[in-house]
Each structure stands twice: as C-alpha cells, then as structure tokens.
Amino acid sequence: MPEVGNTDLSSSSSSPHFERRSLRVQTLESSGNRFLFGNSEITRIMSFKQGANGDHSSDALLETVVSHDYRAEMMEALEQGDGKTLQAIIGHLKPEEINGSVTHSAEGVFSIASVDLPPYAREDLSQRDVITIYPVHYAAMMGYKDCLKILLDAGADPNVKDSLGQTPLHILPKGNWKFDNNLQGCLDVLLAHQKIDANRLDLSKTSPFCRAEQHKWSYMVDKYKEASLNTNQITLADALLNGIIDRNLSDFKNTLAAIENSDTLDENHGSYTLLQLACRSGLYDFVVELLGSRACPITKYDSNILSPVSWATKYGYHRILHLLVRSVKKENLGNAFTECNDMGETPLHLSVMHSNPQDCDEVDYYRCLEILLEKKQYFNIDHVNLDGNTALHCAALCNNIRAYSLLLKEGANSAITNVLGACSMQYISKEDMLQILNDFIEVDDKTKMSYCIKLNYKMINKSIGYVDSEDKEMTFFNSLTKVFQDKDILDHPLFNIFVFLKWMKIRKFFWLNFGIHFIFTALLLTYIFIFHSSLEKQESEHSIIDNDALRMSFAVILLVVLFFREVIQLFMMKTLKEYILEVKNITEIITLVLTILLLFVPFTQSFKMAIAAWLVIFSVLEFILHLGHLRPFAVYITMFREVAWNFFKFICLFSTIILAFGFSFYLMFQVNEKFRSLPESLVKTMIMTTGELEYGDLPISSSLPVATHFMLVVFVFLIMLVLVNLLNGLAVSDIQAIQRRSQVISRMSLVERMTQLEKAFAVENNRNPFKSIFSRLFSNTLIMKSCLPKAYLLVYVNHSDVQCKYKTNDSFLSSICECHGYQLEVEHIKALREIVMRKMVTLHR
Numbered sequence: 001m002p003e004v005g006n007t008d009l010s011s012s013s014s015s016p017h018f019e020r021r022s023l024r025v026q027t028l029e030s031s032g033n034r035f036l037f038g039n040s041e042i043t044r045i046m047s048f049k050q051g052a053n054g055d056h057s058s059d060a061l062l063e064t065v066v067s068h069d070y071r072a073e074m075m076e077a078l079e080q081g082d083g084k085t086l087q088a089i090i091g092h093l094k095p096e097e098i099n100g101s102v103t104h105s106a107e108g109v110f111s112i113a114s115v116d117l118p119p120y121a122r123e124d125l126s127q128r129d130v131i132t133i134y135p136v137h138y139a140a141m142m143g144y145k146d147c148l149k150i151l152l153d154a155g156a157d158p159n160v161k162d163s164l165g166q167t168p169l170h171i172l173p174k175g176n177w178k179f180d181n182n183l184q185g186c187l188d189v190l191l192a193h194q195k196i197d198a199n200r201l202d203l204s205k206t207s208p209f210c211r212a213e214q215h216k217w218s219y220m221v222d223k224y225k226e227a228s229l230n231t232n233q234i235t236l237a238d239a240l241l242n243g244i245i246d247r248n249l250s251d252f253k254n255t256l257a258a259i260e261n262s263d264t265l266d267e268n269h270g271s272y273t274l275l276q277l278a279c280r281s282g283l284y285d286f287v288v289e290l291l292g293s294r295a296c297p298i299t300k301y302d303s304n305i306l307s308p309v310s311w312a313t314k315y316g317y318h319r320i321l322h323l324l325v326r327s328v329k330k331e332n333l334g335n336a337f338t339e340c341n342d343m344g345e346t347p348l349h350l351s352v353m354h355s356n357p358q359d360c361d362e363v364d365y366y367r368c369l370e371i372l373l374e375k376k377q378y379f380n381i382d383h384v385n386l387d388g389n390t391a392l393h394c395a396a397l398c399n400n401i402r403a404y405s406l407l408l409k410e411g412a413n414s415a416i417t418n419v420l421g422a423c424s425m426q427y428i429s430k431e432d433m434l435q436i437l438n439d440f441i442e443v444d445d446k447t448k449m450s451y452c453i454k455l456n457y458k459m460i461n462k463s464i465g466y467v468d469s470e471d472k473e474m475t476f477f478n479s480l481t482k483v484f485q486d487k488d489i490l491d492h493p494l495f496n497i498f499v500f501l502k503w504m505k506i507r508k509f510f511w512l513n514f515g516i517h518f519i520f521t522a523l524l525l526t527y528i529f530i531f532h533s534s535l536e537k538q539e540s541e542h543s544i545i546d547n548d549a550l551r552m553s554f555a556v557i558l559l560v561v562l563f564f565r566e567v568i569q570l571f572m573m574k575t576l577k578e579y580i581l582e583v584k585n586i587t588e589i590i591t592l593v594l595t596i597l598l599l600f601v602p603f604t605q606s607f608k609m610a611i612a613a614w615l616v617i618f619s620v621l622e623f624i625l626h627l628g629h630l631r632p633f634a635v636y637i638t639m640f641r642e643v644a645w646n647f648f649k650f651i652c653l654f655s656t657i658i659l660a661f662g663f664s665f666y667l668m669f670q671v672n673e674k675f676r677s678l679p680e681s682l683v684k685t686m687i688m689t690t691g692e693l694e695y696g697d698l699p700i701s702s703s704l705p706v707a708t709h710f711m712l713v714v715f716v717f718l719i720m721l722v723l724v725n726l727l728n729g730l731a732v733s734d735i736q737a738i739q740r741r742s743q744v745i746s747r748m749s750l751v752e753r754m755t756q757l758e759k760a761f762a763v764e765n766n767r768n769p770f771k772s773i774f775s776r777l778f779s780n781t782l783i784m785k786s787c788l789p790k791a792y793l794l795v796y797v798n799h800s801d802v803q804c805k806y807k808t809n810d811s812f813l814s815s816i817c818e819c820h821g822y823q824l825e826v827e828h829i830k831a832l833r834e835i836v837m838r839k840m841v842t843l844h845r
Contacts (some may be wrong), residue, residue: 071097078135083146095155101302102138103130109141109174115164116204118245120281121271124305125163128342132303133162140168140190141175143182149189158193163303165202165270173208173215184219191223198229201238203270205245207231237267237274244277249285256293265295273299279311279320282362287320297327298336307339313347316354318367325371337372337379344385345394348372352395352403369403373410381412388418396427404428405439408459408476415479425483433484437492441832443839453795453836455494457788472758473502473784474751481748490747493831497793497824498783499751506754506781514626520561521623524595527558528612532598532605555599587622594618634746642745643735650730654723661685661715668708689719757781795824795832 070092077085090098104110110131112122125131136156139148148168152158159167168190177183190196199207209231212220224231234242236259243252259265266273275295278286291297300307306314309328312321328336340346345353351369373381382390389397392412395404404424408414417423425433442454460476477495489495594615598608624640627633659682666681675681758781784791 071100074098075102075135078139078144078147081142081144081147083144083150086147086150090150090154093154098151098154098156099134099160101132101134104133104138105130109171110137110162110164110166112164114174115166115202116206117164118203121203124280125271128163128305131163134160136160136168137162137166137171140183140186141171143175143180143186145182145185145189148186152189152193158190158195159197159200161200161202161268161270161303163271165204167197167200167202167208169196169198169200169208170202170206170211173212173217173220177215177217177219187220187223191227197235198224198227199231199234199238201234201241203272205242207234235264237264237269240265240274241269241277244274244281244283244286247283249289252286253289256289259293262294265290265293266299268301268303270303271305273301273304273308275299275308276304276306276311279308279317279324280306280315282315282317282320284317284319284323284362287323291323291327297324298332298339300339306341307336307347309336310339310341310347310350313350313365313368313372314354316351316363316365316368318364318371319362321368321371325375333375333378337375338383340385343387346379346383346385346391348379348381348383348391349385349389349394352391352400352407353398366402366406369406373406376410381407381410382416384416384418388420390416390418390424392416392424393418393422393427396424399432401428401432401435404432405436408436409440409456411458413475414459415475423479423483425479428483430484430486430489433480433489434492437489437494438835438839440494441835441839443836453832455497455793455795455832456791457494457498457784457793458791460498460784460791472755473782474755474758477751478755481751485744485748487744490744491831493828493835496747496831497828499747499754500825500828501783501787502754502781503750505783505787506757509757509781510753516561517623517626520558521619523558523561524619525616527555528598528616532608532612558595558599587618587625591615591618591622634749638745638749639735646730647727650727657718657723658685658689661711661719664711668711688715689724795829 070089073089074086074093077083077089108114110133112125112131117125134156136148136151136158137160139151161167168186172183172187172190175183191198199209201207206214209221209224209229212224236255239255240252240259243249243255265275269277272280273295275287275290275297278290297308309321309324312318312324324336325333337348338346341350348369351365351372354365382392384390385394390412392404392407392414393416395401395407414424428436440456440459442456443452460473477499480495481490484490594611597603598611598615603611624637627637662682662685663678665685666675666678669675669681675684
C-alpha cells in the first residue's frame with residue numbers, strides 16, 4: 001500500500017498541497033465513511049451532520065491520524081456514539097493515544113468566525129482551513145455523554161484546548177442545547193470531573209460561563225451558580241496569556257512571580273503556548289521573562305502552528321531567536337531546527353523567504369539566517385519541503401542573493417533538484433550569479449602587503465572526505481556550466497582557478513588514457529600494415545606474413561592493451577548499462593568487436609582487409625576524440641565534433657532530395673554505364689553534389705533531350721548552388737560562432753570530463769576488485785583535501801608585481817598548493833586584480 005509517512009493532514013482538502021499529499025494514501029469506501037490506510041498509520045475521515053431536530057444537517061469533516069488499529073476503532077465507535085464498543089476498545093489504548101488530536105473543518109462550532117479572535121490569531125488560523133480538536137471536543141459537541149465519560153475515565157484531559165483555545169465547556173453552549181438534552185448530560189459529566197477547570201479562557205479571553213450567557217443557555221448558567229463557581233477567577237496560565245495579549249509587562253511579571261510550577265508556562269492555549277505567542281508577536285521582554293522562568297523553548301502541541309524558533313524566524317526577530325538558541329539544550333537543538341510547518345518548511349526556509357521591509361533593529365532576517373547556520377551541525381542544511389525546494393531554492397525564488405551566497409559558503413548543495421527537476425541555480429540570473437561569485441573573492445587590507453586576495457571555496461567543502469559520496473568537488477562547477485553557458489560566468493577567476501588546480505591534479509589520468517590509446521592505435525595500424533595490407537603478400541614465399549610468432553605477439557599485446565583499458569573502464573562505471581550507453585564508449589565497443597574479428601575469426605583475406613579498413617577509421621576516430629579530453633586540444637576537437645554533428649543533421653534533413661535525383665537519373669540515364677543500377681546511380685549522384693558534375697560524360701542527348709536538360713538544370717540549381725552553398729555557409733557560421741565561444745566550450749568540456757572521472761572513481765560496488773585502488777587514486781585528486789584543506793586560497797599582491805602563495809602553519813610557500821610547485825597563470829591574476837580593484841573602489845566610496 002502507499003505510504004503515508006509523516007504527511008500532515010491538518011491542511012484543508014481544498015488546499016493544493018493537501019491534494020498532492022493525499023495521492024500517497026489509498027481510499028476505501030465502507031459504510032459511508034472513508035478510511036485512508038498507510039503502512040504504519042491509519043487516517044480516519046468521518047462526516048457528520050447536526051440539525052435543529054437532533055438529526056444532522058450541517059456538513060463537517062473530522063480527520064485523525066492514528067498509530068494503531070485500536071485508535072481507528074475508537075474513532076469509529078465515537079462517531080457512532082457506541083459507548084459499549086468504545087468501552088471495550090479504550091482499554092487497549094495509552095493515555096497519549098486517547099488524547100491524540102484530530103482535525104476538523106472550520107465550520108459550525110469550530111468555525112474561526114464563531115470566536116472573536118485577536119487579529120494575529122485570525123490571520124494565522126485563516127491560512128489553515130481546518131481546526132485541531134480532540135476526541136473529548138467531538139463527544140461533547142455531539143452530545144455523547146456516555147462516550148465522554150468513558151474518555152474522561154480513561155485519562156482524557158477535560159481542559160484540553162482546540163486551535164481556538166476552546167475547552168469542551170466552551171463548545172457545549174454553542175451546540176443545539178434547545179433540542180438536545182444530551183448536551184446537559186455532557187455538561188454534568190464535565191463539571192463532575194475532579195480535574196475540571198471551569199473558568200479557562202479561549203483566545204478571545206472568553207470563559208465558558210460568558211459563552212453560556214452569550215448563547216443564553218440558562219441550564220449552564222444555573223449550574224455554575226449552584227456550584228458556587230467564581231466566574232471572575234481565572235488560572236495563572238490564563239492570566240499570563242492575557243498579559244501577553246494586552247502587552248502588559250508589569251502584570252505579566254507579577255503573575256509570573258506567583259507561579260511555582262514551571263509546567264504552567266508550557267500549557268497549551270490553543271494555537272499557541274505562551275512562548276510561541278510571545279515569539280510570534282516579537283515581545284522580546286516577555287520572552288526574556290519566560291525563558292528566565294524556565295519555560296521550555298521547544299514545546300509544541302498538535303494544535304500549535306509553528307515552534308517558537310519558527311515563529312521568531314518567520315518574522316525576523318533575531319534577538320528573540322538568539323535567546324531561544326541559547327536556551328535550547330544541546331540534545332534538543334536538532335528538534336528545534338528541524339520542526340516543519342504544513343508546507344514542510346524548516347526555520348531555515350523561513351529565514352530566506354523574507355527580507356527586511358525597512359531598516360529596523362528588531363527585524364533582521366539575514367541575522368536570523370546567520371544564527372541558524374551557526375548551529376548547522378544539528379540539522380540538514382539541504383532539507384527539502386513538500387515541493388522539493390531546499391533553502392537555496394527558496395532564496396533564489398525570493399531573489400535573496402545575499403542569503404543564497406551565505407548558504408553556499410556554509411556548504412549547501414546547489415545540485416539538488418526540486419519536484420520540477422530544477423536546481424537552485426536555474427532561478428538565478430546571470431548578473432546575480434556574477435555577484436555571488438564575486439562575494440567568494442574577499443579583500444583583506446590589514447596585511448603588510450598592499451592587499452591580500454582570499455578565494456573562498458567553501459561552497460564545495462561539503463565533499464571533503466566523502467569518497468563514496470555523489471557530491472564531489474566538481475558538482476558545483478558542473479552545475480554552473482550546465483545552467484550558465486556564458487563567457488562572463490565561465491571566465492570568472494573563481495571558476496577558472498579551481499578548474500586549473502583540478503586539472504593540475506587530475507591531468508595524469510587524461511595523459512595516461514591518451515597514452516594507452518596511442519599505443520593501441522600504433523600497434524593496430526602496424527599489425528594491419530604487416531598482415532592485411534595486400535592480397536599479393538599471401539602468394540610470396542617466406543613472407544613476414546607467415547611469421548606466426550610475430551602474429552601471436554601482436555595479437556597478445558593488442559588484446560592486453562585493449563582489455564586492460566576496457567575492463568578498468570567497465571569497473572569504473574556503476575553498471576554495465578551505464579557503460580554501454582555512454583556515447584564515447586560506442587566507438588570503443590565497435591573497435592573491440594572489429595579487433596577480435598580481425599585477430600581470431602578465419603575470414604578470407606579480402607574480407608579481413610575490409611574489416612581492417614573500417615577498424616582503421618574507428619580507431620583513428622576514437623584516438624582523435626580522446627585528444628579532446630586534453631586541455632590543450634579541447635577547443636579544436638570540440639569544434640570538429642560540433643561542426644560534424646551539425647553537418648550530419650543537415651545532410652539527414654536534405655538527403656531525400658539527393659535520393660530523389662539519384663533515382664531520377666537512374667530512370668533517365670540508364671544508357672550510361674554509371675547509371676545502369678540504382679546503387680551506382682545513387683553513388684554517382686552523391687559524387688556530383690560535391691562538384692564533380694562531368695557534364696560531357698552524361699547522356700543528355702537521349703530520346704528526351706528537353707527533359708534531361710531541364711532536370712540537370714534543376715539539379716545544378718537546387719543541389720550545387722543552393723544546398724552546397726548553404727552547407728558551406730553553415731560551416732563558416734558555425735566555426736565563427738564556436739571560435740567566439742572557444743574558451744567557454746573548452747572549459748565546459750574540461751569540467752564535464754573531470755566530473756565524469758570523479759564519478760567513475762567513486763565506485764560503490766564492494767565486489768569491485770579495483771575499489772581500493774580507485775579510492776586511493778580519487779583521494780589524490782581532491783583539491784580540498786590535499787591542497788586547500790581550509791577551503792580558501794590566498795593570493796598576495798604587491799604594487800609592482802604579483803605573488804601567489806599558499807598559507808599553511810603561519811608560513812608562506814612560493815607555490816600555490818603545499819603539495820605542488822606550480823603557479824597561477826597570468827590571465828588568472830589579471831582577472832583577480834580587476835575584481836579586487838572594483839571591490840576596493842566600492843569599499844572606499
């Protein structure tokens with residue numbers, strides 16, 4: 001069955017997010033009720049109608065998420081008012097299951113309009129089309145006095161509050177008391193309970209007695225008078241709530257001093273605890289008093305909307321958030337930062353989805369984000385909401401570039417995609433991305449030198465030490481090249497310098513691969529030249545072609561080189577399918593098959609020469625393509641590949657015209673020996689398109705001279721003038737466009753190859769015999785682990801010259817990295833100085 005998981009069903013069924021999550025459960029119709037089943041949870045949806053004559057007339061919806069079959073049976077018995085069944089079932093339930101919350105549509109007695117809520121509470125609750133209630137509320141509303149008594153005897157809380165702050169006593173006067181005497185019995189049951197607090201206030205600061213007077217229920221008013229209840233006396237918890245609502249700090253402190261039990265501070269007042277309400281309202285002084293009196297900073301009930309940390313973050317109250325973080329015990333920090341709202345958004349999401357409306361000391365969302373990230377070890381910085389968006393996605397969608405840059409510096413993964421398949425970079429403009437990259441280049445004027453340039457690479461620091469992780473050093477830059485195929489982005493020194501350093505570490509593998517291909521190609525061509533270059537050599541005596549030892553030596557060497565290369569490459573892939581489907585391996589597989597056929601299958605010499613001819617083409621083509629993996633040749637091989645692909649598409653598009661003329665020439669020029677068969681006619685026509693028209697050899701003076709001349713004119717016009725010139729123009733325009741973007745294409749190709757190599761080395765198959773070797777090789781290619789463990793590179797610049805140094809153990813080395821002796825290139829330094837100069841000018845303004 002589909003799994004419900006941790007899906008929150010407190011949203012309305014009309015909400016689009018509720019509809020999307022509801023697809024994860026299975027619906028069964030049974031006796032007019034709907035049961036939604038998951039693997040570990042059962043969702044019970046009950047509908048009822050309540051009318052003036054005791055029958056049911058107004059529709060409502062009651063939902064509850066339960067963790068056991070007995071809970072579902074309890075709710076079914078409660079819906080039917082079956083006290084006997086409820087009594088039999090309730091003994092199997094724990095008190096926390098009996099007191100478990102349910103959600104109810106905001107209608108009737110639970111309607112938001114039925115309570116005069118403060119503006120902030122009405123605003124918060126109006127965003128959720130349902131109200132959280134408890135089984136005792138439902139039993140009281142329906143007038144099931146027997147069920148209500150059973151629940152209370154089993155440990156249900158008679159003073160529990162729904163989202164509106166209403167206890168069961170608040171609900172009774174709003175029911176159909178004129179026609180349903182069972183509500184009187186429910187009132188008697190509640191007032192007889194020893195733990196009942198008959199004067200609790202709801203969020204509108206209204207007591208049950210005032211509610212009875214408003215609805216003119218004399219029976220309840222008389223009962224209060226008979227019991228001699230002081231209707232003006234309220235609990236200390238409600239007095240504190242009134243102090244926060246009225247913003248009366250002095251009364252709040254006086255009441256707080258009279259409280260002996262700190263549990264009173266964490267009571268549920270409906271949609272808020274005292275601390276939640278103070279955080280939501282930005283009452284810093286109230287928060288200080290509550291935390292000083294040992295109020296729990298992480299308490300949150302089912303009827304509450306957001307945790308205190310989430311409330312403070314949502315409205316940017318950074319001082320309050322700082323207090324909360326300091327007050328939370330270390331073992332509870334994870335829960336405080338991972339608490340989600342109905343949309344699955346954590347406080348980290350909320351901190352980047354807003355910006356300061358104006359300069360204000362109390363409100364600073366960026367400071368809230370900094371406070372949260374100071375404790376990033378206690379939560380997942382890449383947590384996704386119900387739409388699959390991380391905090392990076394939210395920052396990009398809200399155009400919060402400052403927050404986006406900070407999240408990257410703290411190690412947020414920019415490659416994660418949401419439900420639409422989009423990574424966070426896809427919501428960033430080119431100008432904003434340049435600004436973000438510039439933020440990672442910092443200037444320090446406090447050194448003895450002219451200035452120090454610090455290149456911050458913390459955005460890729462997350463992959464350090466994770467050999468088998470999918471998040472490698474090239475992940476960020478690979479995403480950058482795929483989203484921003486732009487010269488300004490890929491010419492940025494932050495990008496260029498890291499790619500340069502990575503190339504210096506990883507280039508040996510590319511040169512090794514190139515060397516293997518060179519040896520294989522040279523041996524293969526030598527073998528073909530000696531043994532399969534001519535048919536006449538078979539007839540000569542004592543020819544080298546008869547030397548079996550030499551033949552076997554070539555065969556063994558070729559097979560060793562070939563299989564060594566392909567077996568290693570196969571094990572570097574995660575699956576055989578991935579190896580086969582990779583484009584560059586197609587030519588290698590063809591070469592492998594043709595080589596085996598040439599060496600071991602006893603074909604005739606002429607057939608082997610045909611195989612050898614194709615093998616030469618594929619092996620040399622593969623050799624040329626592998627040249628493109630090397631940094632010095634990447635631009636030219638890329639140009640060759642792009643032009644060849646464009647030509648291929650162009651020829652495929654217009655090949656039907658050439659085929660049509662070839663067939664027409666076959667029909668009209670069969671008197672000529674070159675057009676006597678259809679294949680010969682097609683080949684001759686293809687040659688004619690290159691300019692070899694040979695007009696004098698064509699039989700145009702046949703029985704139909706006008707038709708043949710006219711067809712030839714049409715051929716010359718369409719093919720030789722239009723198509724061929726169009727093809728040449730396409731080639732020139734493509735080459736010019738590729739030349740203009742040569743550096744971009746080179747870097748994109750290099751980043752792609754290095755990313756593939758990293759992915760290939762990070763094998764996860766424990767059966768791989770090369771796993772330990774690959775892991776060791778991969779570890780040696782990690783810049784952040786071996787060369788830049790602090791995730792930054794320092795470049796010290798004088799007025800007269802440029803010095804590039806790496807800082808380690810408070811000493812300076814002359815080389816860039818501690819383990820290598822190479823320097824940055826001149827264009828890197830020039831680009832850095834340009835950015836630094838612009839920043840320094842901005843700082844001095």
